[in-house]
Amino acid sequence: MNLDAGLMIEGGGMRSAYSVGVLDLFLKEGLEFKSVAAASSGAVIAGSYISKQKERNFDMLSHLSNNREAISIFRMLKDKELFNMNYIFDDIPTRLFPLDFQSMKKSAAELIIGTTNINTGEAVYHDRFDSLEELNLITRASCSLPVLAPSVAYKGQELMDGGVSNPLLIEPLLERGLFKNVVILTRNVGYRKAPTRLNWFYRRLFKAKPKLIKMLKDRHITYNNTMNLIDRLEAQGKIFVIQPELPLLASRIEKDQYKLKELYMQGYRDAERKFEALKRFIAGTERQADELEIAVEAGLENIN
Secondary structure (H helix, E strand, O other), X not given: OEEEEEEEEOOOHHHHHHHHXXXXXXXXXXXXXXXXXXXXXXXXXXXXXXXXXXXXXXXXHHHHOOOOOXXXXXXXXXXXXXXOHHHHHHHHHHHHOOOOHHHHHHOOOEXXXXXXXXXXXXXXXXXXXXXXXXXXXXXXXXXXXXXXXXXXXXXXXXXXXXXXXXXXXXXXXXHOOOOOEEEEOOOOOOOOOOOOOOHHHHHHHOOOOHHHHHHXXXXXXXXXXXXXXXXXXXXXXXXXXXXXXXXXXXXXXXXOHHHHHXXXXXXXXXXXXXXXXXXXXXXXXXXXXXXXXXXXXHHHOOOO
């Protein structure tokens, strides 16, 4: 079932096991989208969905959890890098859990990955990947969390976590004129991000990057404004949201595989429970372009 609709996947580290459950239900039902937009860990799992590699994402997350080769506090102390980025974005997708890049390229679905240019303070969106290596590099940049991982050099730009500039990539979908969008969130209903308490630390660590400091300081504002837009669009029947009712009992670097399996099953069951409503949403009358333009202009101008 190929849809003239968009899909947005929120990140959240290991909390993405919830989204993986949703995506596997979509694969089971043969649900495909015209564009899939994601940043951070959402970008990691989007590739498997587009290439139709059901269960690859969960197997990959299970392997990464409680894996010292991938995540180590000792590496953080020694090399200032909590995550072994070479292992995660080279060994994993090419050797241990190969991504079927050719199937992804042949898919009619467009993949949009968000990153952040830490010198200009702008969101950078990528939708063309000429090789698996290029895709891995851009995904790595989108997942390079400030403080926990180094930035990535790409075509003269210094890129980091896409979630810093735009954690919820609904904007690129709306700007493509997609009338219907499905949003998968890893935060619970009603969640809003609180201001960071680490501004003093960011000012010291990134004193040569004033744009990055400002983005980190205002990150909660960007996130909350986008969530307000999502809430409005959902109330207007323009998007369909799948998210947990209550906070997920797992951390960004969750090591408990039992919890990961529970998150996966929670996402799968939530998607299964809402699937009939989702089909009705997709089959409904499409909004006119002028209505969508009004919604975009009214909402996006308040995000940044």
